[in-house]
Amino acid sequence: MMNKQHTLHDIKLQPTFFENGQHATLLRYLDPDFINRFQQDIQQQRFNAIQFGRWLEEERHSQHDQHPVLRLPTHRAFHLICCEVICHRPGFPALDPQKIRSAGFVIRKEKPQGQQAWIIEEGEAVGWQSRQKPTADPDINRRLCPNGLLQKRSLSPVFSGEEVHPLHPIAVKDSKGKCRTLLFGYVPLGGFYYERSVQFDNSDVEDINQLAIANLPWPFGYADGTNKTWDSERDRIQINRGRPTPALAELLMQLVHRYHLGEHDRPDNQALETLCDQIYFYDPDAWMRYPMYLPKMQKMRTGMHNPFDFSRAELIPYYRTTSLIDYLRDCFADKEDNPLVRWAAQVGDMADAVGGLDRLGSIPALPAHNGQGSLSDSLAFTESQAESIRSTLGQRLRNLTLATSQEIPLPKFAQGPDDLFRIIPFVRSENDDRHEQITWADKNCQSTLFRVAATFDPEASRPSLIPMPSLRDLKRGLAKGASILTPGDTFSLVNSLKFKKGISEDTVSGNFDLGAGIQWICSFSLPVITIVAMILLMIMVSLLNIIFFWMPWVKVCLPFPKMPKGSDG
Structure with missing residues (x-):
């Protein structure tokens, strides 16, 4: 039956016989041949060497507290964890290594609300998470098969659960000739994960929206720190016969350099592309080529220098030339010879020479998309289009921030004040009924709390000799x-x-x-x-x-x- 009770062969993990404290032994070696060094130290009982405890005092240099700081392999330092496994019977005999099916340890992060485990899902690290069942088998598939919830598979499933590092048994004798079974393993202090569930709260959204337009002048941003009101005479015309205003020049530079708007196969630019597809260049001299419409245009005149109103739908076919997104796409079609990129570099150098775009007397005209000559068209914005630009840039920057944060590997071990870690060993052994049971180390056989050094921690770095040539x-x-x-x-x-x-x-x-x-x-x-x-x-x-x-x-x-x-x- 599923609830059949098995006779358990009591197993216990305890500190090693040469450890005077109440923790599993952490050892530090400063050469890469540390496994052989450890085995020789154990066999020859060199327990007074510095690696058997005295080094911990050297490593209490954290800026937060007095917990030891473990160095990284980049510091040419290597750490081992060691404990002892015994039968919990009179005399506490050593457990026969043949009864050990596997052994390992996990590294837990100590938090005020409890421990966190480093979780792996389908072979991919997902980061530190609270452990719901801290004494269950860390391997989810291994945990569920003995419980009858899963059938054993012919192929090993992809690992899911808490990350496990192996412990290896070694049989030794102490100074009195008593047999001991030690478990030891290398402590890896690297690792990273990708944050897949990044979310912004309302304050983050507002901050990113402000950052998206912080360096853009009005009407596309608030670089001067004030919220201006729309002025149709001043803000509507942003390109006059090919020459952009400083505000539009900076907007184009951001669209081209940061977002590559117009480049092929950029799905994240869809919202900006849709918006720019509704913003058109127009020919300011169109009324001269269509004299039959001149009287009608003069009646619709709205104070512009040329006698036509570009907002009138019936006149669109006569003055519109191309949309802003089509112009950007044509420029990016030249790839590395993009004329707009060269124009931006030229304008940037000119602005640096005089102290900013707003100090340029005249910004050079935008290039034609084929790089032959300059544009002669103009471009105008409505108030709603400028407002849409501001809001869409905020959304685009949020999407870019999310995508970037999901691609950046985040380190497993950080160096904040709350980043404390502990090693907890366990052993899977065979009980009297030849079933597998797992035994976790109690508090007396877990490692001491420790921190992990940063790569460039000056207290953790060791001298590296680089010989100079003669x-x-x-x-x-x-x-x-x-x-x-x-x-x-x-x-x-x-x-x-x-x-x-x-x-x-x-x-x-x-x-x-x-x-x-x-x-x-x-x-x-x-x-x-x-x-x-x-x-x-x-x-x-x-x-x-x-x-x-x-x-x-x-x-x-x-x-x-x-x-x-x-x-x-």
């Missing part, structure tokens, strides 16, 4: 070491650089063949690369030291003697 090495042998496979057009560009003219627009001669097909392998001398990197580093540090006074924290030079490699006797 100047005599520069002219020895051929230039070999770092080889770069270079396409023909890139090689022609690099080969045409003329540094004797200084670093300016004359550095590139322009006489390079973009259609060159042959590839080149360029090899550079490693001594040269190393020395050049050192010189550039010192130049940058010196420049930054003038502003930030970094030098006391950046460089320390000490004499280093030549150490003998061995003794003669």
Whole structure:
């Protein structure tokens, strides 16, 4: 029957026999051969070595509290967890390793409301989540099969549940000759996950909406910090015979650079494309080509310099030329030769030279979509279209933020004040009825609370020796070491650089063949690369030291003697 009770062979996890404290043993090794080192330390009972506990005092350098900080493999530090498994019977004999089906440990995050587990769903990490059944088997499929909810599969299912790291049994004897069964395993301190359920609350939505238009002038944003009212005479015409206003120029730069509006296969731009499809260029001289409509246009005159009203539907066929989105699409059709991108770069340089777009006396006319000449058309906005631009840009930035946040790997271990972690071992053993049972470590056999160092934590970093080459090495042998496979057009560009003219627009001669097909392998001398990197580093540090006074924290030079490699006797 499903509720059949089995006789359990009582198992218990406890701190190792050489551990004086009340926790599983955390060990730290500073060389990559740490597994062999550990096994030798256990067999030879070198329990007074620094890796058996004394190192913990060295690592209590957190800015938040006195919990030890575990270093990362990038710091050339490796950590092991070790505990002991016994039979919970008189004398506490060691558990026979043959009865261990598997063993492992989990890393839990300690929170005030309880522990959180690192959850895996279908092989993909989903992040820290509250554990509903902290003493159940961490493998969901393994948990459900013995309970009769799932049948065993011929193929192993993709793992789902709490992430598990393996523990390996090793049989040893203590100083009194008593047999001990230890479990040890490597503690991986890396990992990341992708946030798939990012959501914004109302305050986030409002902040992002403001950021989307914060740098755009009115009527497309509030760069001056005030909410202006619509002025049809001033705000309606945004392109006059090809020359955009500063506001529209900045809008176009944002649409092209940030969102690539008009580029093929950009589904996130659908809302902006629909809006720009309703905004048209018009020919300001259309009334001259259609004189039969001149009297009618004069009657509809609304104070504009040309005698027609571009809002009248019956006159649309005579003055509209193309929509804004069609113009952007035609520009992006040229791909890397997009004329609008070149125009934006030109205008950006001009604005930088005078201190901003609003200080330019006259902004150059927009280029024709084929790059041949400039536009002569004009473009106008209605008040509702400008308002739609502002709201649609906010939605587009929110979508971009969501998409970006879902693609950025977030680290498993953070360094905030609440980021405390604990290791909890467990063992799956075979009971007297040859069924599998899981035994978790109690509080006395869990690891001490710890933190995890950041990659660039100065307290966790260890010196890395990089030998510099001698100047005599520069002219020895051929230039070999770092080889770069270079396409023909890139090689022609690099080969045409003329540094004797200084670093300016004359550095590139322009006489390079973009259609060159042959590839080149360029090899550079490693001594040269190393020395050049050192010189550039010192130049940058010196420049930054003038502003930030970094030098006391950046460089320390000490004499280093030549150490003998061995003794003669």
